[in-house]
Amino acid sequence: MSSEAGLRVREYCSSDFEPMLALGKVAFAPEMEVFGLDEQTFRKQARLYAALRLIQRLTGRFFFKIYVGEVGEELVGTVSLSREGQAWYLGTVMVAPQHRRRGYGRALVEAACAEARARGVKRVILHVREDNAPAKNLYLSLGFGLFEREFHLVRELGEPGPEPGPLPPGYRLRRVGEFDRRAFEVVDACREARSAEVYGPSYYPPLWIRLLMSLFRPEALERYALLADGDWAGVYTFRFTSRREAASAGVRLYPQHRGRGLEPALLARALKQAKELGAPKLAIVAHEANRDLLAACAELGFVKAFTREGMVREL
Secondary structure (H helix, E strand, O other): OOOOOOOOOOOOOOOHHHHHHHHHHHOOOOHHHHHHHHHHHHHHHHHHHHHHHHHHHHHOOEEEEEEEEEEEEEEEEEEEEEOOOOOEEEEEEEEOOOOOOOOOHHHHHHHHHHHHHHHHOOOEEEEEOHHHHHHHHHHHHHHOOOEEEEEEEEOOOOOOOOOOOOOOOOOEEEEOOOOOOHHHHHHHOOOOOHHHHHHOOOOOHHHHHHHHHHHOOOOOOEEEEEEEOHHHHHEEEEEOOOOOOOEEEEEEEEEEOOOOOOHHHHHHHHHHHHHHHOOOOEEEEEEEOOOHHHHHHOOOOEEEEEEEEEEEEEE
C-alpha cells in the first residue's frame, strides 16, 4: 500500500501470526499483565480472521482488516481497521521497539486512514493509554483530537466477593441474542453525549458476519436487556474467554436509571459468575463521566489499571 524508508504495508496473512504475537507481547505488555494472555485465544481469532478475509474478498464487502508493515522480510508493525458505524476504528497500532522513531507508526496509521477515506469514511477513532506520550503526540500530529476518557478497572477474584442480591424493585433481566438489534441501539443511546456524537449509530453486521462470529468467536458472551416495567433501561453483558484471562462485564444504563442500585447488583452478579467459571479477574470499562458506575466499582473493590483516551480524526 505505501512505503516509508523501506517500509511496505500490506494485508495480514497467516504466516504473520507468530511474529505478530511476539510483537504484541511487547507492545501491549501492560495490558497483558493486567488482563492475562492465553495464546489459544489469539489463535482462534486468527482463524476467524482467515475466514473473514476470504469472504470479504469474495463479496467485496468490508468489515475488518489487519495490515502489517515490513522491512525486508521482517514484520515491524501492525494496524487494524474495522467498521464501527459513522466512525471507523483503528486498533492494534504497534511498532517493534527497535524500529520506533523511523516514521513507521505514522505510515501505518496513514495507510489505514487512506483505506478508510477511499471507502467514503468521514471519521476514524482510536484509543491510546493516557500515559503513552509518544503515541499520543503522534496521533495529535496526525490531526487526531481527544473526545473521551475511559477507566479500565479490575478486581482480583481470589478473595470472596459479595453475594449478588435481587435487582431493585421494578427491574429485571431478560436474555437476548448477541446480535439483538435493539440492544445495539440501546448501547448507542447509553453513551455519554460527546462519545455518542463521535461514534454515531453502531454498524449492525450482516448475516454472514454474524454467523462467522458465532462459529469462531473465542469467548463466551451473554447479553441481557435490563427492563424497567417492560421498557428497556439498559444492557448488561458478560464475557468469559479462559481461565488465563480476565472476564469482563459491561453495564450500559440510560442516565435516568443510573444510581438506583443497579450498578452494584449487576457487578456483584458478574463477579460471582466470573469466579465460578475460574477467571482470575473481572474487568470493566467506565467512562469518566459515569460517576455512578465508578462509585459502584470502588464499593466492590475494583482498582484502576490504566486510563485510555479516545481520539478522533475527521477525514
